[in-house]
Amino acid sequence: MSALALPAWADKAQSRDKLVQQWLSLEQQKAALQSDWQQQKPVLAQRMTLLEAEKQQLQTLLANSQQGSSQVQVKRAEMLAQQSELEQQQVSARLQVKQLNAQLDGLTSRLPPPLQTAWAQEQEGLSDDADTSALLQVALAKLEKLYTFDSRVSLYEMPVTTPTGQQVLVKQLYLGITTAWFVSPDGAISGQGRSEDDGWQWHFGDQGQAILRAVEVFEKKRQAELVPMPVLLSTGAGR
Template sequence: MNFLFVMTALSLHGVSSTSQSDYELMQQWLDLESQRGKLESTWQTNKQFLKNQISLLSEEKKSLQALLLNAKNAQNEVDEKRLALTEKQVQYERNQNLVENELSKGENFITRVLPMLPPPLQSELQIKSEKLKQNTINLSERLEIYLGLYKSVDEFNSRIALNTSNMTVSIKGKETEVLVSQIYLGLSQAWYLSADGSAYGFGRTEQSGWQWYHGEAVSSVLPSMNLPEQIKKIRGILEKPTTAEFVSLPLSLPSLNKELL
């Protein structure tokens, strides 16, 4: 009887122990499943977040690549413009050197031919040419002055000019200063006559410079004729153009060595 009770007690104890073990295993399995579910849920959330981040980073990468491409294109454009400007600068400096060389030649030429020009034009150009020696004027101003000199020469050469001036002439072997009317035909020929007709002469361009011939000395370069009377007629026409008529005056063109100019 006692043996049976013990066996029964042991059997009950074994059943109780087995049930408890199964319960613990079941609980552990449920905990694991719960944790797995949470992990899967967390992973899905993180996965979507990572996808969004990757998408944003991809768009940002495209934007950065576009910016880099634009920056590269802009840099290339800047480099091209800089190169073009450099080439223009080099060409400008070359042209500037050419202009300066030509101006230097022109100024030397003016210096050489200035004494050969008619005296009134000499005085005008001398004042203008003095400005070319100033260090304060730039290349553009020098060029403007230089062109102005040639314009003055061209204008003087294209007309008959009447000029009133005091001249020192020889009258009866005596040097006398008298007021005369000078008539210039372009750059190379001129005649003068005093108010009373007592002093007259002829002037022309020569290799050594402008040269006046006074009174009887005129016959050494011009044919004999009544020169004072002819000069008087031209002077009257220039003073009163309505009285214009054909008048003959002798000319004398010296031979000039242009290579020496």
């Protein structure tokens, strides 16, 4: 159990703050993109309808009069200009959505394992040539799962690998997206997990009984009580 080390604590706090700031930035981008897309989508649809109507008018002019060639050329030029503008808007929107997805991909390894799994499931149905709407829907779904996970305490049962290479099924108690504790059913194997610069890391310790009590309180198998939880301050475990 390590002694309190303010520089190490400050370093880890800064790492968590950095992740939270990245998440807040993504939330702002999500809101802006969602608003922009909702505004652009009906406009693009309306313009496509107008283009189709103008196309029909053009065909009518061609069929009814050979003398309307100058008018036809003007209409054709207008249609081409509108089509070019639409294509540019679509390219811009797709680029923004792809940039958002790239940022999310960069965060994946730092997320709690259950959230990584949930994000992977969202990504599974996305093909390489997915359209902008599909890309945006996946990004928004990931951000919604991130927000939900970060706003609550959650419990999962998943395996961890011990320093000796043994796979052990443990219960993992998550506090948002940056901190978690794990413990085996008998309390013999325990530790803490956290989001670090090089990804999510599990650190083994010897506070199994305290973590076990916290898990039992969460599961309502034990009367509610305040349970002091171990806090990792450096490369070892501490309180």
